[in-house]
Amino acid sequence: MSFMAVYLFYLYMIHTLFPENVRQPTELGADVMIIGTGIIIVSVLTRYKKWRWLWSEWLTTVDHKKIGVLYLISALAMLFRGGVDALMLRTNLALPNIQPIGANEYNEVFTTHGTIMIFFMAMPFIFALFNAVVPLMIGARDVAFPRLNAISYWLFAFGALLLNISFVLGGSPNAGWTAYAPFTERAFTPGVGENYYFMSLLIAGIGTTMTGINFLVTIIRMRAPGMTFMRMPLFVWTTLTTSALIIFAFPPLTVALALTLIDRLFQASFFTLGHGGMPMMYVNLFWLFGHPEVYIVVMPAFGIFSEVVATFSGKQLFGYTAMVLSVVAIMLFAYGTWVHHFFTMGAGPSVNVFFGLSTMLIAIPTGVKIFNWIFTMWGGRIRMTVAMLYQIAFIPTFAIGGATGVMFAVVPADYQLHNGYFLIAHFHNVLIGGTLFGLLSGMHYWWPKMFGFSLNERLGKLAFWLFFIGFWITFTPQYMLGFEGMTRRLYTYPLGYGWHMLNVISTLGAFTMGAGFVVLVYDIVWSLFKMPRDATGDPWNGRTLEWALPSPVPEYNFARIPVVTSRDMFWWMKRHHATIADQLKPNDIRELDLPKNSPVPFILGLGFFIFGFGMVFEWWLLAFLGLAIIIGSLIYTGFDYDEHKQVSADEILHIEQSLGRLQG
Amino acid sequence: MSLPVDPKVIPKPPVPLEFSVKAESIKITGFWMFLVSDMLIFASLFSVFAVFRSRIMAGPTPNQIFHYGSTLLETLLLLTSSFTVGMAIFAMRKSHAQAMMTWLVVTLVLGAGFVATEIHEFITDVQHGITWHVSGFLSGFFVLVGTHGAHVSFGIAWAVTLLFQLSRRGLTPVTTRKLYTFSLYWHFLDIVWVFIFTFVYLFGKIT
Numbered sequence: 077m078s079f080m081a082v083y084l085f086y087l088y089m090i091h092t093l094f095p096e097n098v099r100q101p102t103e104l105g106a107d108v109m110i111i112g113t114g115i116i117i118v119s120v121l122t123r124y125k126k127w128r129w130l131w132s133e134w135l136t137t138v139d140h141k142k143i144g145v146l147y148l149i150s151a152l153a154m155l156f157r158g159g160v161d162a163l164m165l166r167t168n169l170a171l172p173n174i175q176p177i178g179a180n181e182y183n184e185v186f187t188t189h190g191t192i193m194i195f196f197m198a199m200p201f202i203f204a205l206f207n208a209v210v211p212l213m214i215g216a217r218d219v220a221f222p223r224l225n226a227i228s229y230w231l232f233a234f235g236a237l238l239l240n241i242s243f244v245l246g247g248s249p250n251a252g253w254t255a256y257a258p259f260t261e262r263a264f265t266p267g268v269g270e271n272y273y274f275m276s277l278l279i280a281g282i283g284t285t286m287t288g289i290n291f292l293v294t295i296i297r298m299r300a301p302g303m304t305f306m307r308m309p310l311f312v313w314t315t316l317t318t319s320a321l322i323i324f325a326f327p328p329l330t331v332a333l334a335l336t337l338i339d340r341l342f343q344a345s346f347f348t349l350g351h352g353g354m355p356m357m358y359v360n361l362f363w364l365f366g367h368p369e370v371y372i373v374v375m376p377a378f379g380i381f382s383e384v385v386a387t388f389s390g391k392q393l394f395g396y397t398a399m400v401l402s403v404v405a406i407m408l409f410a411y412g413t414w415v416h417h418f419f420t421m422g423a424g425p426s427v428n429v430f431f432g433l434s435t436m437l438i439a440i441p442t443g444v445k446i447f448n449w450i451f452t453m454w455g456g457r458i459r460m461t462v463a464m465l466y467q468i469a470f471i472p473t474f475a476i477g478g479a480t481g482v483m484f485a486v487v488p489a490d491y492q493l494h495n496g497y498f499l500i501a502h503f504h505n506v507l508i509g510g511t512l513f514g515l516l517s518g519m520h521y522w523w524p525k526m527f528g529f530s531l532n533e534r535l536g537k538l539a540f541w542l543f544f545i546g547f548w549i550t551f552t553p554q555y556m557l558g559f560e561g562m563t564r565r566l567y568t569y570p571l572g573y574g575w576h577m578l579n580v581i582s583t584l585g586a587f588t589m590g591a592g593f594v595v596l597v598y599d600i601v602w603s604l605f606k607m608p609r610d611a612t613g614d615p616w617n618g619r620t621l622e623w624a625l626p627s628p629v630p631e632y633n634f635a636r637i638p639v640v641t642s643r644d645m646f647w648w649m650k651r652h653h654a655t656i657a658d659q660l661k662p663n664d665i666r667e668l669d670l671p672k673n674s675p676v677p678f679i680l681g682l683g684f685f686i687f688g689f690g691m692v693f694e695w696w697l698l699a700f701l702g703l704a705i706i707i708g709s710l711i712y713t714g715f716d717y718d719e720h721k722q723v724s725a726d727e728i729l730h731i732e733q734s735l736g737r738l739q740g
Numbered sequence: 741m742s743l744p745v746d747p748k749v750i751p752k753p754p755v756p757l758e759f760s761v762k763a764e765s766i767k768i769t770g771f772w773m774f775l776v777s778d779m780l781i782f783a784s785l786f787s788v789f790a791v792f793r794s795r796i797m798a799g800p801t802p803n804q805i806f807h808y809g810s811t812l813l814e815t816l817l818l819l820t821s822s823f824t825v826g827m828a829i830f831a832m833r834k835s836h837a838q839a840m841m842t843w844l845v846v847t848l849v850l851g852a853g854f855v856a857t858e859i860h861e862f863i864t865d866v867q868h869g870i871t872w873h874v875s876g877f878l879s880g881f882f883v884l885v886g887t888h889g890a891h892v893s894f895g896i897a898w899a900v901t902l903l904f905q906l907s908r909r910g911l912t913p914v915t916t917r918k919l920y921t922f923s924l925y926w927h928f929l930d931i932v933w934v935f936i937f938t939f940v941y942l943f944g945k946i947t
Contacts, residue, residue, distance in 0.1 A: 220766050289773040297766045323773060327780035331788065335883065344872040344879040346788070351875030352795030357788060364784075714901050717914065 087355050092693060095267065096298025097180060100193040102164075136673040137630055138222040142182030143229050145526060148519070150233060151201035152597075156342045157240065158197050158585075159593055161189035166550075166586040169579050172571040182567035183250035184269070188243065191273065195280055196236040198373045198507070201515045202226075203287055205376065206315055206687070208526050210291060212622035213309050215300025215640060217633050220293040222671035223719065224286050229614070230681025231283030235276045238688050242272035245692065249273035252565065255336070257347030257358040262340050271692040274337040280685045281326050281333070288322030291315055300621075302640035306400070309620045310393060313400055314379030317407040321368045321375070324411070332358055341694060359418050374506065378403065378445060379513020381467050384521050385449050387618050388464040389456030392644055395448040402441035409438040417492045428487045433487035439478060446475060449677035462536035466517035469544045473509030477502060495565075498558025501551045508547055516543070517595075524615045526533070528628045529607040536600035542592030548583025553578035619647040624656045626735045630658055632723060635732050636664045657737040665725050665732070674722040680709045756833055757834025758916040771921040776930050778891075781897045782932050785884045789940065792880035799875035799938060806866060813935065814857050817890075821850035822930035832916055841906065844899060844919070846887045849927070851896050860890045880939065888936060891929050 121127055134142065164185050168177050177185065211219055218354050242248045246268040251260045260270045295316045299308070308316075335346045336358060345351035347358045386393040393399065414685060415423060415431035421593040449471060458464065484490050517665045524530045557578050562569065569575055613626040624646045627634065638656055642648040687702025689695075732738045759765045793802070828843035862882070865871075872879040899922055902915075909915050 221770060256857070285777050289770055289777065292773055293766060293770045297769055323777050324780060327777050328784045331781060333786035335788065335879075338872075338879075338883065342872075344883070345876050346792070346879050346883075351874065352792070352797040352799075353879075354791060354795065354876060357791050361784060453753070466792075711901060714898075715905065717909070 099643040140207045147200045147204035154197040170583040178627045184248035202376045216298040226677035228283040234681040235280030239276035257355040275688040285326045288319040290318035310382035311379035314375045325368035332361035343623040363417045363732045371410040380518035391456040396449040402444045405441040438730040463521040465518045466513045477505030496558040497562045501554035515562040539595040540670035546588030552628045553582040619644040669720040758920040761913040764917040789880040792876040795876035797875040817854040
């Protein structure tokens with residue numbers, strides 16, 4: 077009897093975890109790769125006895141600089157996964173009527189490509205840079221809520237893990253990154269794939285909302301004396317506006333996801349076709365989040381470019397006040413344009429015209445920024461570093477992407493272009509040309525600050541050219557394909573439509589970009605072993621406060637919080653021979669309270685992961701176990717009053733002395 | 741240039757205890773930001789309800805399922821509890837720890853009464869076959885009101901842990917900050933209820 081029960085349980089598990097759609101050669105390959113990588117990681121950690129180090133230095137850390145490193149590693153891993161997805165899609169479309177991957181798998185791959193690139197690549201990449209430099213730029217010891225910051229990271233990481241295991245356990249989501257109802261309702265998309273999508277985004281979304289709160293409060297309350305709002309570096313300004321956008325944009329997404337999940341798991345009637353459901357409400361809620369999200373991912377890039385262009389032109393940023401006003405204007409306008417994502421839904425001419433005009437309006441502050449970057453370079457001594465190359469490539473690329481976006485704002489034109497390849501080309505043009513170029517520029521710019529050595533410029537330039545040329549080879553044909561009538565989410569196409577040649581070229585471009593990524597990874601590994609360590613802390617002749625510190629920055633950031641008297645404070649300090657290193661005296665140094673490492677964030681994230689996994693498969697006992705872990709760790713952290721550790725003045729004195737930063 | 745190196749303590753004497761340490765005061769700012777995001781959750785749910793309230797289909801109308809009695813009772817319980825949590829903060833500011841604890845317990849009892857009434861209402865509905873599966877209106881209703889009820893329940897559990905912390909540690913900047921943020925949360929739920937009472941129950945009764 078018991079043997080029978082075990083056998084039935086075994087059959088049930090196989091049937092649920094490995095249904096037919098995941099028993100495919102590619103997914104078995106992925107299985108082997110995941111298990112192989114896992115074994116390698118575990119054995120390396122065991123061989124070199126690094127488990128304790130991993131736990132105490134990384135998994136329990138609450139230091140914003142280390143969390144930034146964790147975010148960066150995760151983002152690059154996700155860039156790899158999303159990039160492989162993209163290459164699979166382009167391979168499938170390379171020639172007419174070839175299908176290396178079938179229709180269903182194609183659906184899964186474009187869904188995870190979009191979801192991963194937006195939520196699990198762009199967002200953590202942005203947070204990596206926020207964490208790495210924002211507290212340093214405003215002269216703070218840490219973010220406002222260090223433990224919450226770690227919780228945000230682990231919620232993101234376990235959310236990403238949940239989405240990524242869907243490929244091999246139970247099946248990936250396959251309804252596109254927007255997951256429009258009613259298609260995502262159970263009646264049309266049974267199986268666990270969409271549950272994975274909703275659950276993982278809910279978990280990561282909670283983390284993101286908390287990151288928004290954290291950085292908003294950090295910037296409002298933790299600035300150094302004298303760091304007034306109009307003296308803040310522009311990256312801090314865009315962090316502020318991005319955080320405000322996150323706080324206002326993620327709640328509607330949370331509601332949209334939760335309601336669909338309630339429909340799927342508990343048979344409510346929100347977005348169903350029967351019982352008075354209203355699928356259009358999902359679309360509204362999704363884009364009420366989705367449009368601000370576009371600015372959430374692009375505004376930090378604007379901030380990065382404003383820092384990079386000033387540093388490498390050797391000039392103060394042109395039109396600082398106009399730049400600040402334009403980011404604030406973009407933040408406000410971002411809420412007034414969401415309907416332009418579904419003009420074809422039929423809201424009526426007056427509504428469509430309103431949102432068409434508001435969309436065109438948003439091009440004005442963006443144009444102001446483009447001109448200010450150009451005027452900053454005008455008459456400057458431009459140094460062609462990798463970070464600056466991305467900046468210079470960004471300006472024309474983003475201008476063209478923005479201009480095609482304004483074409484969509486013309487409502488009748490949108491009816492023609494909607495859901496075609498012209499759209500695909502447009503949003504990749506702004507997301508790659510704006511966000512990704514910005515993030516890569518920021519990564520090269522702040523890499524020495526995060527790790528204490530620069531990346532190799534020659535390899536970086538090679539990766540840049542492969543990315544930049546590959547980008548245009550990929551997406552120029554896609555604009556043309558849009559005019560030729562090719563629609564998005566096609567998994568194959570017949571010969572004789574005239575799409576053949578353009579698709580071949582586009583696929584070649586995609587592989588060029590893939591080569592760029594390989595060079596970038598080689599660059600990172602090469603530099604890790606071969607590049608000289610940076611002893612100055614200021615390899616670029618920087619202008620803002622983060623360059624006043626040694627690299628990598630000590631745990632307490634500033635031994636003595638600086639008093640800010642001007643914009644581009646570090647530039648001013650260097651001109652007046654008054655850098656922090658010039659001025660620090662032993663008796664300036666006091667004992668400090670620093671946040672103490674905590675296992676709670678990791679365990680809380682694990683609880684959410686178990687809860688999410690239980691919900692996905694409707695294994696309620698597992699979900700309750702996860703919930704119990706979540707509640708338990710919340711109660712534990714509520715009763716834990718031992719949040720700080722003290723670092724003695726002697727210890728800080730010793731560190732500063734060894735860095736050669738102490739006078740007298 | 742005479743600013744203190746690390747200004748931990750805000751140098752104005754007559755600030756309440758929970759604002760007296762900069763780190764705790766920053767946490768209160770953070771909690772306000774959390775309330776903003778939570779308010780937007782409710783705003784989204786209200787907009788969902790506004791769209792769905794006329795989508796009754798074969799199900800019951802609002803007029804048929806709402807009752808003046810239970811709604812009035814819930815409103816009285818929650819509004820009174822908002823007053824009593826205010827009294828708890830008043831006692832906290834005067835350093836009357838015992839009075840503070842008493843008012844907090846009264847608040848929790850009233851909150852539990854609210855949750856019990858709401859659960860009773862929901863169970864009665866479900867026993868009559870009125871579930872969120874039946875219509876878009878009922879989906880919107882149960883999720884909006886249920887989210888509020890879940891918030892109140894979470895608040896009760898939170899405050900119970902606070903009672904233990906307050907009795908063990910007395911009034912410190914940390915414990916008073918925790919109670920203060922709890923009171924903000926509780927008042928916030930009260931305000932949300934005023935809107936639910938008006939836009940869900942009263943409007944449902946008159947149309």
